[in-house]
Amino acid sequence: MDIIYRYDPFAPIEMPRIPDVATAMNRLIEGNDRFVEIVTQMQERTLGRHSGEPLVIPVSPVTLGLPLFEGVMPTQAPFAAIVGCADARVPTEAIFDESFNSLFVLRIAGNVLGSEGIGSLHYALANLGESLRTVLILGHAKCGAVTAAVDAYLSPEAYVDIASTHALRTIVDGIQIAVRGAARALTLHGGGLIESSPDYRSLLVAVSVYVNAAVSALELQREFNGFIENPPAVNFSVYDFETLRVQCLPSDDDDDSNKIPRYLPAPDSADELFQYASDVAKAFLSLDDDALDRNCRLTVKM
Numbered sequence: 001m002d003i004i005y006r007y008d009p010f011a012p013i014e015m016p017r018i019p020d021v022a023t024a025m026n027r028l029i030e031g032n033d034r035f036v037e038i039v040t041q042m043q044e045r046t047l048g049r050h051s052g053e054p055l056v057i058p059v060s061p062v063t064l065g066l067p068l069f070e071g072v073m074p075t076q077a078p079f080a081a082i083v084g085c086a087d088a089r090v091p092t093e094a095i096f097d098e099s100f101n102s103l104f105v106l107r108i109a110g111n112v113l114g115s116e117g118i119g120s121l122h123y124a125l126a127n128l129g130e131s132l133r134t135v136l137i138l139g140h141a142k143c144g145a146v147t148a149a150v151d152a153y154l155s156p157e158a159y160v161d162i163a164s165t166h167a168l169r170t171i172v173d174g175i176q177i178a179v180r181g182a183a184r185a186l187t188l189h190g191g192g193l194i195e196s197s198p199d200y201r202s203l204l205v206a207v208s209v210y211v212n213a214a215v216s217a218l219e220l221q222r223e224f225n226g227f228i229e230n231p232p233a234v235n236f237s238v239y240d241f242e243t244l245r246v247q248c249l250p251s252d253d254d255d256d257s258n259k260i261p262r263y264l265p266a267p268d269s270a271d272e273l274f275q276y277a278s279d280v281a282k283a284f285l286s287l288d289d290d291a292l293d294r295n296c297r298l299t300v301k302m
Helices: 023-045 115-127 144-154 156-163 165-189 194-196 200-227 270-285 289-295
Strands: 001-008 055-059 078-083 103-107 134-140 235-241
Touching: 023 055, 023 078, 023 134, 055 165, 055 194, 078 115, 103 115, 115 200, 144 156, 144 165, 144 200, 156 165, 165 194, 165 200, 165 270, 200 235, 200 270
Parallel strands: 001 055, 078 103, 078 134, 134 235
Antiparallel strands: none
8 A cells, every 4th residue: 555645836825824713623623533534444454445546645844834935944733632542643744744843842741731831832832823723622532641640640650650750740740630539520420439349540540630631620720721822722631542542531432423522722720720620530431341451550560
């Protein structure tokens, strides 16, 4: 199978115009849908289900973020800022089918924002405001940093190794509020005996991933509201390895994708945050065993 990036020098060059938050978020979702389609076609052709025609992806210097003329440096003009995890399996530009100069990307384990990350976003808003339209917190399924926070919550003795390293401890500590909220939501919908379930650790990691993205979005929105005039809206989402989609609730293969929210605005209160945690816990607990295995269960201790 061939994947061809095709540049037509005689095609008109269209400068993308992103006028508002809704347009920016729609572009991200459409890009993620293209990414899913590209990977799906590759998988199907690898299995011999298609005739193997080349997959052609049109590009131009503008869509690649390249200078139109030799020696001319392009102006930095991202339309979205994305705070994601440092996990190497979640390349931000790839999963949104974007090239460089489209996204202002911060990546740190567990998508936990410290002062350096918040400072970088303040810089982006102050200097790239002509193009920047939205900010997105992006978590991902089976996150190692979230798993470390869950293990510290479930087995406090495991915290000793983490506690000796201030930098690592800061990340794990920053995720604890999400873990506690996820644990409370699972108890609410699964009952007090859920903690004795063999799937409890996996479920707690899975729910915490979603809640952690929401917590980061809430914190960042409050930061913007307190220090920036006309602050941008902060949204959040989670990348799922099984479906390759960004989404805000777990799903299985039988779900109508249109029913699953692809992103949500940052919660604006503790009650709204816990309501979201409750929705996520309920959604995971409603999955059948096969879907739970794909979406949730951890095969190794991370």
